[in-house]
Amino acid sequence: MEETQGVQNAYLISENKTNSLNIIQPEEVEFHHPTTINCSFTVQEKRIILRTEVYWMIGDPRESYIYHPNPDYIHPDYRGKTRLVDGSNLLLEDFHGPDNTTFYCRVIIRRCLATERHPGLTVTILEDGAGTHLLVKGNTWYHAKILAVYVGLKAFLSLLLLIAAMMSRVLVLLMLCLWVRLHETSGHVCVDQPARTESIEGTSVTIPCQFSFPETKNSIESATFIVRASDENFCRGDDKIIYNSSIVFFSPKYQGRLNVTFDLRHRNASITINNVMQEDATQYCCRIELSFLDGKKRQWQTPDGTRLTVKDRNEPGLETIPLIFAAPGENVTLLGHFTSDNLTSASDVTCHVKRTADRGTGCDRGINIGECTYKNNALYFQINQVTSEDNAFYCYQVKMSTNNEEKNTYYYLGPQLLIIGG
Template sequence: MSRVLILSMLALWGKSCAATEKYCVHQPRGTESFVGEALTLPCRFVSPKNKEHDSEVTVIWKASNQDYCGGGNKEFYNSLANSTFPQYRRRLVLVGDPKALNATITLANVTADDANTYCCRIKMKHKDGTLTQFQSRKGTHLTVRGENELRIEQPSFIPAFIGDTVNIFSRFTTKNQNIHPNTILCQVRRGVGAGPGCTNIFSRRTCTDGAGKNILHFKIDHVNSSHQGWYCWEIQVLTKDEKIAKYEKNVGTELLIVEQTNHLDIWQPSVTVFNNHAIINCMYSAPQYENILWTRVYWMVGNSREHFIYHPDPDFIHPDYKGKTRLINESILVLEKFHGPDNTTFYCRVVIQRCGLQTEVIMEEGPGTQLRIYSMHDPVLKESSQCLNIIVIYAGIKLLFLLVLFIVALVYIKKT
């Protein structure tokens, strides 16, 4: 089928993100599953705010054996008709809430025949009788692995500023107990095109499983605009019969070099004290962007921002801080333990993902908070502690004085 015909079909089959920026569907480009497992296929969508609660939403899922989502693909789920294609019957559940702009499904007992590209499509019937249809053109490509194979998981994308030190993470899992990190060789491939495939070898070396949990990482120091592109892990395993089995990630991680904007007005305290634990505030203004899929807050450390102190995915967090940091109120960092030197600076980084034909990320960073180790020998902290003691003593005296006045008043009332 020619490229011109494909594009014509896409144009005719309802509205897409190109037709209007106010309607859009977002799916991860790829995922993997073992045979027999349950799989989640995420799908989020955005629409004009005045349409969200006034429209009847129908969720449709289609499957394709191509790497695009066209109009002639097999429709295997329709929430309005409550119909499911026989291949997926009794295995598929809509777990997302369309009223919350979420059309995520789960597929139980995955089979080898389920390896397809899955396309999420949204139909919105408005109160005025008009109908809007929109979908992701690329969909999610599912790779199904056998029980003696490796499943490779990578993040969809990593946003970075110029000068950051970036780790391209990968987590591999297997049901074969004979596969160990010391029997594995790795190479990272890179692609610079619009698609998520990786064709050129970027690095070849022995796998490093420093975390001990089948987590691999490749570090790129001080990234610049030339590093933007796709990165895919390829893992080679020596089998029992001395043969090499090769597993590669079909859809890689997109490294996005993001320009710093200045619209969120991120505020952090310049200094805070660590005494058994620390709470570091991070406040930012509400963004006025359209098509927002999600907003997340990350905490980083160091001049090159190499290490995450907090990240929603624990695999990204530096080993010294795993399980020792958390967020409250979605942005405030609670630090239970600290392993760095005095005067270490922590940075609050706010990331917004917008829906569109391509991944669009808005990222800003706070000015940093210097963490001071509590010590009574530190003149600054000592002075702060003395001031606090004075305030506490003053408050105690004032409370005692008010209590005495209250007792005197009671005695006077009784006498009269």
């Protein structure tokens, strides 16, 4: 089978309003117990959307999450008091903050702009809503007038800033659109999966895959999901196939340990490896092959797949999130939670955060950017006023002793930080 050639994913970064994403939230809401703050958004060309994520942030500047899929990132005052309803609305069960506090709905989408001639191009867009002011019950008429003046001035200033920013970006956007139109053949086909993940011997690990294509499901005659495992680029070689949905093939190496889901309607799949072994450490590539009613066939996969690192079963485990999105100027916290019970007796713990430009560089060869904090069985490290230079992969170097044993050095994968905007 002829391999599809591709390029590394490229990210067009935008923090201003675009035609592809429009967020709507109310100007103000009066607080009750509980209160729901609505957030709706429209996305153009939904069939080429690879990823959609919704967060809620509070205050100016927006440094604290009031809702995040990972509760550890939520401000302590609101942890356990917020959740998403209907996919994007914020349910606020309790609030003790100041009057007129502003809540921002943040939406992140990753769109596929790839073509068969120029595959692999994606765009990640981060947008914040205009903000909703939470009015504490009992507001006076004076407070309402002050709020109206504030909102009016803020809207005017935001409009001026938007116009100035758009003037500098519109040329870039037009050039990108023109490039895509000139090189487009039959639409966008992408597969998206995490760059890397980590697991411990004897446990399970799941690798999610999302894919996009412009055609409707009704135009597809058949679809095949294939998983390859190899250290080579594109996981090359038919002998590297560990799963094929069309013939329900499982590699003998993974027989009884591999669970695969494939949902064409929702355009996603997942690979779960149970009872992980050291020899499972390699990269895993998700591949989609489509046959259409008009006789055409298309296929695509990520160039590099997901790199799996397998740690010794005796090493303490650390849970982190694989990807963090942020806007320029924000403060970003990297954190990881130890999962091993024997860490309750850990002592003399020292931790350093290292940065690498790519996922393949080992943590021991990364650039040391500072010392992190160990507290309550977790690691914390804050990067202030992030810029595009902070776009990188991060990892932890931890030295500690457990159960009165000698001090050992452990390396753990941290998140990839993606700064969107600027």
